[in-house]
Amino acid sequence: MVTCLVDGLFPDVGRATVALLRRLGHVVEVPDGQTCCGQMHINTGYGPAAVGVVRHHVEAFAATDVVVAPSASCVGSVRHQHAALARQAGDTALAAAAEALAARTYELSELLVDVLGVTDVGAYYPHRVTWHPTCHSLRVLGVGDRPRRLLEAVEGLQLVDLPDAADCCGFGGTFALKNAAVSAAMLDDKLRRIAATGAERCASGDASCLMQIGGGLSRSGSPTRPVHLAEILAATR
Amino acid sequence: MSDAGWIPVAPPGVGHLRGGRPFPQEAADALADATLRSNLTGATTRIRAKRDAAVAEVPDWEQLRAAGAAIKDDVLAHLDTYLLQLEEQVTARGGTVHWAADAVEANRIVVDLVRAARADEVVKVKSMATQEIGLNEALAAAGVAPIETDLAELIVQLGDDWPSHFLVPAIHRNRTEIRDIFRRAMPGADPDLPDEPAALAEASRRYLRAKFLAAGVAVSGANFAVAETGTLAVVESEGNGRMCLTLPRTLVTVMGIEKLLPRWADLEVFMQLLPRSSTAERMNPYTSFWSGATEGQDFHLVLLDNGRTATLADPAGRAALRCIRCSACLNVCPVYERVGGHAYGSVYPGPIGAVLSPQLTGIESNATLPFASTLCGACYQACPVAIDIPTMLVHLRERAVAAGAEPITERAAMRAMAWLMASPRRWGAGLAALRAGRPLGPRPPLPPPLSGWTSDRDLPRPPARTFRQWWDAEGR
Numbered sequence: 001m002v003t004c005l006v007d008g009l010f011p012d013v014g015r016a017t018v019a020l021l022r023r024l025g026h027v028v029e030v031p032d033g034q035t036c037c038g039q040m041h042i043n044t045g046y047g048p049a050a051v052g053v054v055r056h057h058v059e060a061f062a063a064t065d066v067v068v069a070p071s072a073s074c075v076g077s078v079r080h081q082h083a084a085l086a087r088q089a090g091d092t093a094l095a096a097a098a099e100a101l102a103a104r105t106y107e108l109s110e111l112l113v114d115v116l117g118v119t120d121v122g123a124y125y126p127h128r129v130t131w132h133p134t135c136h137s138l139r140v141l142g143v144g145d146r147p148r149r150l151l152e153a154v155e156g157l158q159l160v161d162l163p164d165a166a167d168c169c170g171f172g173g174t175f176a177l178k179n180a181a182v183s184a185a186m187l188d189d190k191l192r193r194i195a196a197t198g199a200e201r202c203a204s205g206d207a208s209c210l211m212q213i214g215g216g217l218s219r220s221g222s223p224t225r226p227v228h229l230a231e232i233l234a235a236t237r
Numbered sequence: 238m239s240d241a242g243w244i245p246v247a248p249p250g251v252g253h254l255r256g257g258r259p260f261p262q263e264a265a266d267a268l269a270d271a272t273l274r275s276n277l278t279g280a281t282t283r284i285r286a287k288r289d290a291a292v293a294e295v296p297d298w299e300q301l302r303a304a305g306a307a308i309k310d311d312v313l314a315h316l317d318t319y320l321l322q323l324e325e326q327v328t329a330r331g332g333t334v335h336w337a338a339d340a341v342e343a344n345r346i347v348v349d350l351v352r353a354a355r356a357d358e359v360v361k362v363k364s365m366a367t368q369e370i371g372l373n374e375a376l377a378a379a380g381v382a383p384i385e386t387d388l389a390e391l392i393v394q395l396g397d398d399w400p401s402h403f404l405v406p407a408i409h410r411n412r413t414e415i416r417d418i419f420r421r422a423m424p425g426a427d428p429d430l431p432d433e434p435a436a437l438a439e440a441s442r443r444y445l446r447a448k449f450l451a452a453g454v455a456v457s458g459a460n461f462a463v464a465e466t467g468t469l470a471v472v473e474s475e476g477n478g479r480m481c482l483t484l485p486r487t488l489v490t491v492m493g494i495e496k497l498l499p500r501w502a503d504l505e506v507f508m509q510l511l512p513r514s515s516t517a518e519r520m521n522p523y524t525s526f527w528s529g530a531t532e533g534q535d536f537h538l539v540l541l542d543n544g545r546t547a548t549l550a551d552p553a554g555r556a557a558l559r560c561i562r563c564s565a566c567l568n569v570c571p572v573y574e575r576v577g578g579h580a581y582g583s584v585y586p587g588p589i590g591a592v593l594s595p596q597l598t599g600i601e602s603n604a605t606l607p608f609a610s611t612l613c614g615a616c617y618q619a620c621p622v623a624i625d626i627p628t629m630l631v632h633l634r635e636r637a638v639a640a641g642a643e644p645i646t647e648r649a650a651m652r653a654m655a656w657l658m659a660s661p662r663r664w665g666a667g668l669a670a671l672r673a674g675r676p677l678g679p680r681p682p683l684p685p686p687l688s689g690w691t692s693d694r695d696l697p698r699p700p701a702r703t704f705r706q707w708w709d710a711e712g713r
Contacts, residue, residue, distance in 0.1 A: 002704050002705070004658075004664075004668070006704060007668055007703050007704040007705055008667075008668035008669075008671050008699070008703055008704075009671065009697050009699060009700065010697065010700075011700050011702065011703055011704035011707055014704040014707075014708075015712070016708060017713060029414060030704075030705070030708050033661050034661065035642035035657075035658040035659070035660075035661055035664040036658045036664070038655075038658070039530075040654075041651060041654070041655060042631065043525070043612060043634070044634060044638075044651065045607075045634030045635045045636075045637055045638035045639075045643065046635075046638060046646075046648075046651045046655070047631070047635050049651060049652060049655050050641075050655060052655060052658075053655055053658045053659065054306050055303055056658065056659055060661075063524075080628075081631075111557070122523050124706055127247065133617075135611070135612075135614055136614070138614075139613065139614030139615065139617070139618055140614060166615075168571045168572055168611050168613035168615070170571070170611060171313035171611065172610070172611025172612060172613070173530065173611075173612075174608075175608065175610065175611045175612075176689070176690060177685065177686040177687065177689045177690060178261060178605075178608050178689075179260070179261050179264060179572075179608065179609060180261075180686070180689025180690065180692060180693070181261070181265040181689075182261075182264050182265075182572055182575055182576060182609075183611070183689075183693075184692070184693035184694070185268050185575045186571050186575065186611070187693065187694065211697055212694065214695075214697065215679075215690070215693075215694030215695045215696065215697070216693070216694050218249070218679060218694075219679075219693065219694050219695045
């Protein structure tokens with residue numbers, strides 16, 4: 001599952017996910033029919049308009065064994081919103097299909113650690129890295145320390161703790177537009193804490209949070225660069 | 238009217254559930270106040286750390302939380318039965334129960350009771366319900382002076398200000414500001430009053446003691462009411478509540494109808510959940526229980542609806558009525574931490590306010606509040622009665638959109654996006670078209686609301702090829 005943000009703006013994250021899974025010996029398919037999980041519509045109050053998007057998503061992934069996405073936020077929508085939305089629209093068949101798909105859909109670190117049983121993926125990334133665990137990975141999916149365990153096994157990587165790491169970066173989808181000033185104030189605090197770590201890279205598991213953090217790092221002229229977990233795990237010597 | 242169309246919501250023009258301006262504007266102003274931000278960040282950070290420690294001590298916290306949610310859900314499912322049981326028990330113990338459909342009726346009942354007692358001054362225990370209905374203004378209009386006796390509430394009252402937090406109504410003030418307020422507005426205050434906490438507390442103690450001894454009527458709220466025994470409970474930290482509840486000849490308690498617990502034994506759960514969640518204490522300093530009229534006191538209980546039945550009518554929103562006003566969700570909310578309580582325009586601020594206020598007033602009056610959140614989930618995690626606030630916010634956003642509260646341009650954009658997303662061919666072409674933005678650089682001149690992004694952040698440079706273009710060309 002290539003999220004719409006990865007597809008349109010951060011294709012390297014998708015390519016890294018493909019490269020990593022192939023290196024681990026898996027067959028990767030990207031269903032042609034997929035578009036978007038509809039999370040932006042749902043979370044902005046346009047759930048009824050997104051029932052068709054959900055139906056489209058469920059049909060596009062009907063023939064899959066296991067689905068993985070490099071995004072806790074999109075997986076969270078698939079797991080906790082799709083079936084409920086279908087039920088609300090009175091479509092019980094779609095709700096059942098969405099539930100079945102949700103049960104085989106994983107965020108990248110969940111797939112690696114829980115399903116494939118690996119923490120050392122054979123990556124090499126010689127950088128000082130700080131980790132921003134996203135809100136949805138922690139509090140919607142509950143991935144816990146899985147991403148950290150993956151990062152700790154990466155050769156050459158020096159992991160530095162981010163103060164108040166679990167605090168939101170301020171993105172929140174359309175929140176960043178509707179409440180731009182509050183979003184920017186939250187980002188300011190996150191950027192200050194990232195700067196305090198002295199890390200070369202700020203890593204995270206969601207392209208959306210990285211777009212917010214990266215946009216702030218770039219604007220403030222910071223030498224720290226944003227990087228997705230998949231890109232680190234795909235990197236080799 | 239509620240969205241259901243027939244259940245009345247809290248009426249406009251009375252009380253404090255509606256703000257003057259939309260949340261984003263209030264929030265932007267609050268952000269510009271550096272003193273406010275530093276006061277708030279300091280206070281919420283301290284409370285947060287203490288609360289985490291107080292909760293971590295309890296091995297069965299998650300079970301307590303589940304029990305709290307289950308008890309409150311039982312109350313909400315059988316509210317009619319429990320309310321009548323409460324009325325019967327309070328009446329049997331010599332109290333008088335009054336039913337108020339809304340703020341106007343509740344204010345009229347209390348004003349009439351104060352007049353009947355021939356009082357021109359009432360002492361008050363901090364109460365969210367009386368703030369909600371604007372009782373102080375109603376009393377003042379009737380020539381009665383309400384005296385707030387909770388220290389923080391007194392600071393707010395003397396400062397001609399509004400509470401910005403449930404537990405710490407003056408969280409937005411520091412001690413220098415408090416000293417200045419006392420010097421200016423507290424009758425009999427020392428003109429050289431220092432800003433030491435002990436001196437500030439002593440000044441308010443002297444002022445309030447005289448009020449307690451002289452007042453003929455007290456007005457309180459209630460944290461809980463036990464249907465089985467007709468017992469009311471007030472949980473507090475300063476002892477002012479106990480003074481108000483016991484000294485005056487007449488006691489009037491104003492309580493939202495959702496504050497019920499079925500059984501006395503249920504207090505076991507809530508007396509563990511509330512202090513640890515709110516003040517991070519194992520046990521709060523003062524807990525007062527009373528059942529009906531005691532020791533010759535004249536006791537009146539005013540049961541307030543004011544939009545609660547309308548809230549109860551929405552299956553996806555009613556869990557907001559589980560709230561015990563502990564304020565844990567305020568303290569952990571990254572939005573509240575930065576803008577404070579006033580930006581929400583209601584006596585109920587923060588995440589719980591963002592789901593409660595729009596339901597009490599009807600979504601049209603508070604349409605921007607459900608959007609005042611990144612859906613980060615910290616509130617749900619902290620809530621001692623497990624209210625899934627993020628999911629409820631999304632539901633209320635849907636109600637706001639359905640009510641036509643969002644801009645027509647947004648609706649058009651969302652419809653267009655959904656149309657693109659219904660076809661992989663259209664969607665792929667749409668994403669590929671982002672490439673047109675490559676020469677524009679990180680700060681293109683975008684129209685609102687997109688300019689909200691570029692005012693503080695750079696845009697990522699669109700790639701030369703989308704993922705699916707790469708996949709089709711060489712990825713497969």
